Amino acid sequence: MSIFDEPKIDCHLHIFDPHRFPYREDTPYRPTGQEIGTAIQFRAVMQAYGVPYALLVGPNSGYGFDNRCMLDAIAQGEGRFKGVGVVPNDVSAARLAELKAQGVLGVTVNVSLAGVDHFSQADTLFNRLADLDMFAQVQYEKDQLLGLLPLIGRTRARLLIDHSGRPDAAAGLNQPGFQALLDTFGPEGCLWASDWPFLKAPERLDYGPLLRLAQDLMPDPRVRRQVMWETPRRLFGFGD
Template sequence: MAAQDAAAMAPAGADPDYLPFHPAPSRPRFRPPAGAVDAHCHVFGPAALFPFAPERKYTPVDAPADQLFALRDHLGLSRNVIVQATCHGSDNSAMLAAIARSRGLARGVAVVSPTISDAELQRLHKGGVRGVRFNFLKRLVGDAPKDAYRDIAARLADLGWHIVVYFESAELDDLAPFLTSLPGTVVIDHMGRPDVSQGIKAKGFRAVQRLMDENERFWIKATCPERLTEAGPPYDDVVPFGKTLVERYPDRVIWGTDWPHPNMRSHMPDDGQLVDFIPRIAPTPELQKKLLVDNPMRLYWTEEVGA
């Protein structure tokens, strides 16, 4: 879908230049292994039930749970990890409601306030949350509140949660000391957002790999070729990055669609094509099972894996 056409379809209430998610994703040619997890996706609203945060930097289209779960089934996936996005702030109600409707097939990653009570953290845990997200993208959060992030991280150990971090690889040299000071498992979003135009030997991508090499408690998501590409679909220019991560860190890498793809500007991806990207970065059945089943189950459904 051309960006200008998609923008014209944005419903009332959304930002006028906001691109709605693909209305009819193709059915992928690749068949994911049984139990495959979409380990990075979102739900937005519906705003009539779950209003967006007043401090948000963007207003998306509604992307409710029933559409997410229908997409999961259409793509041949089995489970979802729903990541709280900045448009809902630290009100995780939409995510928790979606998890509650999933019949145990969804988990969540929350955004929380430093003043959150222990009782509320326990409520989130019982509701299926297994991690918290720290965002370092200035266009979404301004200057990241590192002191607040540090305070939150210190309170999560007893819950067994992990921390998801979202940053640009160009900023990693400055961020690395803070990131490595965080306790527990740390999961890097979207391949660390490398500049694909510079190739896999570029400084930023090498810094991401160095962080992974030196810290075995760090994981990474081989996600969002549509955000990283300069060439466009089918994202040939991003394949070397994803393949490097999957093959180098086979037990610490996960994958997800990023549906409904908030704040895309160049184009709106076909989620079927994103699933067909998987065998290009995980070329063997063994790597595919680790990426899509074993690793996300170990990270988010530990109680089932250990049963």
Template sequence: MSAADGTGVGTGAEPPYAPLCLPPRAPTRAPDFALPAGTCDCHMHIFGPRADYPLAVARNYTPQLCTLDDYLAIMAHTGIARAVLIQPSVYGTDNRAQLDAMARAPERFRAVVVVPPETGDAALAALHAQGVRGIRVNARNPGGLKLEDVPRLAARIAPFGWHIQLQIALERLAELDDLFRAVPVPLVVDHFGLPDPRLGPSSAPFVNLLRVLERGRLWLKLSAPYRASRIGAPFDDLLPLVEALTATRPDRLLWASDWPHSELWDAMPDTADLVDLAGRWLPTDALRRQILVDNPARLYWA
């Protein structure tokens, strides 16, 4: 899965502002939790050979080589049936790595891409035909779209039934409330909104998230717990937040592995452990079916 010899993504001479990430773990076991049939992983990335898919200069990490075949092995070991390929910031607006992967198994994959705001309707229609269902705005990493692009993009993608996916901290939701109320498409927030779980579910930013979620236009991914937890695996500090979210709008929640877990340099999670964590977070069969199967089917495959 990794290559530091020039055949993959790493070269061994990455710039200091873009250090080489750890490689993902190869699958070694099936999860203890049996995912329901049709489970969708709503956030994962493919990183192809650099010779074919060059990285953007404006980036803050360098990924390992992580191919579709690597991820198909993850699917086989975990029971994940479908997945959503998310354009990573290191490719800027060059979506070929995700689109090429999706083309190999279009019945199993959808994609969320990054396109320039001036992209024409014909190009958007072509992306839709390939399986694209959203545009990503990453406010944390360089090389992508900006929040100021949201209104213009939302108007362009609304006829296709797409959504806008945001990587944004919870604290910014309140200041952007007027903007988000005005857009004519659903919004999807990555990774819990990157909360500080030490503040608990009664903190002002999290209460505001629940309020926005309750309106029904916002979706939230239960993903990448290692990006929010302050205590590490098994991420018990996130459980009160999960319980508050599932009690508020379970029909607006999605689950994702965040494979291959980029931007990690110290410890790499086992995707099977993350699947088992989903089983603990979602204690009933009805909740599991809703969040793992039905919700992504509505958002990405309807």
């Protein structure tokens, strides 16, 4: 059986639908052309490649703190979608609970965009997430993780590290931030994602070759099933 026939969950992608949900006027980046990917378009991708479930991540580009496009996709997805919202650090517990009731499992903590200092004292946000059993999806780059360790060490919130920690590929495997991440995770704590519709990609990307690459990187079908199906079902409750 190839990866195209195996069950899988896409654990990070974005929905852009500026026709139905216009971008914010103050957005620093407005996806256009091939960067736009609507919920209808992605459902067609799911059908073509045998992807029954997906985790939608609210993008900072285009929408900022406006989660309506993602929430609409979840509401119309017949149980196939759940989401990760974008909120300010001072978001209320009531608003987080409201998002959770609409299928949002956690919120983004975009350190690579806002910087370590912006989140280093975000204990109130992390505590509210922990109280609601929601997770913080942390995106940082290079060795920014080292500056986050005090917050991570004292938080009760569940953490999802985004984009494999965005290490500097030229710095090799021994860079401190990447080593700190490798010491924490094995197949039971890893997920697969496409990052569709490939925002700001420097060259053309397609869904099928990415799946084939995942098969090459995980040739053991038991590991693939763990990473691409069992772990995300356990963490996100798809199919429950």
